Amino acid sequence: MTAGPITANLSDKRILVTAGASGIGRAIAFAFRQQGGRVVVCDVDQGALDTLADEAPDIGAVKADVADPDAVAGLFEYLGDHLGGIDVLVNNAGIAGPAGFLEDLSPDEWRRCLSVNVDGAFLCARQALPWMKAQGAGSIINLASNAGILGFPMRSPYAASKWAIVGLTKSLAMEAGPFGIRVNAIAPGSVEGDRLERVIEAEAEARNLSAEAIREDYYRTSSLRTFVTADDVAAVVLFLVSDAGAKISGQVIPVDGHTETLGGP
DSSP, rough: EEEEEEEEOOOOOOEEEOOOOSSSHHHHHHHHHHHOOOEEEEEEEEHHHHHHHHHTTEEEEEETTTTOOHHHHHHHHHHHHSSSSOOOOEEEEOOOOSSGGGGGSOOHHHHHHHHHIIIIIHHHHHHHHHHHHHOOEEEEEEOOGGGSSSTTTTTTHHHHHHHHOOOOOOHHHHGGGGGGGGEEEEEESSBHHHHHHHHHHHHHHHTTOOOHHHHHHHHHTTOOOBBHHHHHHHHHHHHSSSSGTTTOSSSSEEESSSSOOOOOO
């Protein structure tokens, strides 16, 4: 069962969702669109962007790698040209990174995971903040993970990146709060979809177990014995940027059915 709809009057709010052409980002983008927001998404997957453009031509779609400072600068130029500014930034872009024991991981694998997951959030927030400060309002939502609250053996680059997102969120909330800008993070658990299936397959290979055994491990970590959906995450994002969430900042909100522990060898 997915969460019920959240009503938030976002008419004319200017919104950027990174990695917004599929998965969680797509669900967030469509939720904002349904509530009247003016939405732009970026993604590295041109095919997913093309599909999104066909289904929702009113959503701006830009190909951009958020780990690339020049690409992010170009993305915000597009945002300025098409929306004239930004009210809401959702730093959703992230990759799962490699699975394995730390000593078996390559420096390139480590660096790429942190570059997308952490540098991407930094680069986008850095571009958005001058606009938000000038208007005295704004909301930034960073996608963390329950791996940024607990440890996650065999997934250390991913966990390290999500702990960094938590630190970034709390620090930036302190910096930006006096300017009327709220900064929060959402920490999803295991989110149903293709990405989770790829993560399960990679961990199964790293641990020499079946994918079904890994899936059952993940399932048992939740007190509610459930995976969450992209729509569950989108509902909490809408709440945080709505008037109902106007006094919430500097928080990390799990959406995970209460994770008791994360798996590992």
